[in-house]
Amino acid sequence: MHELTLYTNPNSRGRIVRWLLEELAVPYQVKLLQYGGEMKSADFLALNPMGKVPALTHGNLVVTEAAAICAYLADHFAEKQLAPDPQSPERAAYYRWLFFVAGPLEMATSAKAYDWRIDADNAPAVGSGFYQDTIKTLETALANGPYLCGEQFTAADVYVGSHIMWGLMFKTIEPLPAFLDYTERLNARPAAIRANQLDDALLEKTTQG
Structure with missing residues (x-):
């Protein structure tokens, strides 16, 4: 077994x-x-x-x-x-984006999907803050390489990429070029x-x- x-x-x-x-x-x-x-x-x-x-x-x-x-x-x-060496600088990005998606992005996309109110009154207390801020922050995650940790594909790409794919499918994530290019690379993996x-x-x- x-x-x-x-x-x-x-x-x-x-x-x-x-x-x-x-x-x-x-x-x-x-x-x-x-x-x-x-x-x-x-x-x-x-x-x-x-x-x-x-x-x-x-x-x-x-x-x-x-x-x-x-x-x-x-x-x-x-x-x-499938994870950067614990002593490498890339380990920080690995943790950052893995848990950014598990927290703020999950909250922001759920709020968009179910029309939950996030506005100036409650955004400071909500983990995601404003939806657009969350999406812009996610976009910056892909600015430094083909993957979240530069040239190295990691488990964070599996997790983050899956959420972006679902967000694009269900229209809770905007089809920005960075997201489309990223998911195309991921979907091609055997x-x-x-x-x-x-x-x-x-x-x-x-x-x-």
């Missing part, structure tokens, strides 16, 4: 982790959970009390939250070089293509019952 198990649904952020696992090229197994009963079952709630996917088990360890899973896997499989094919096949299987 594989030591790594991904609990996921193809219509979830589990796609992020699937992509990273394909980039790592390590053995893993997938456990598909349907929304509703399966994600709220006692067995799964024992792993993740939130009742949400993705979740990853690694032996007896449990990691939840897609950004945390990406960081954990990149560090555990350090030889795969591991990204494999991950999408695997999840699309899983989605088709669940649709067919």
Whole structure:
């Protein structure tokens, strides 16, 4: 039995982790959970009390939250070089943009999608601040190279790139040239293509019952 198990649904952020696992090229197994009963079952709630996917088990360890899973896997499989060396200057950018997207960007795009009010009265207290400020800040992340850490592709690109792709698809992120060029590079990666094919096949299987 594989030591790594991904609990996921193809219509979830589990796609992020699937992509990273394909980039790592390590053995893993997938456990598909349907929304509703399966994600709220006692067995799964024992792993993740939130009742949400993705979740990853690694032996007896449990990691939840897609950004945390990406960081954990990149560090555990350090030889795969999907995270900058801890002593390198690029490590700061790696952490910065990984968690910028997990925090401010997630908040800003959710607010846009659901028409939540962020204005001069509450923007100082909201992690994202104004939507446009968040988008402009994200654009600066791509100013210094093909990837977030310059020439090195990292787990942060998997996480950030996935959010930009979804934002472009659902129109919660503006189709700026920097975002379009970046996602085009990412979508061409063999591991990204494999991950999408695997999840699309899983989605088709669940649709067919």
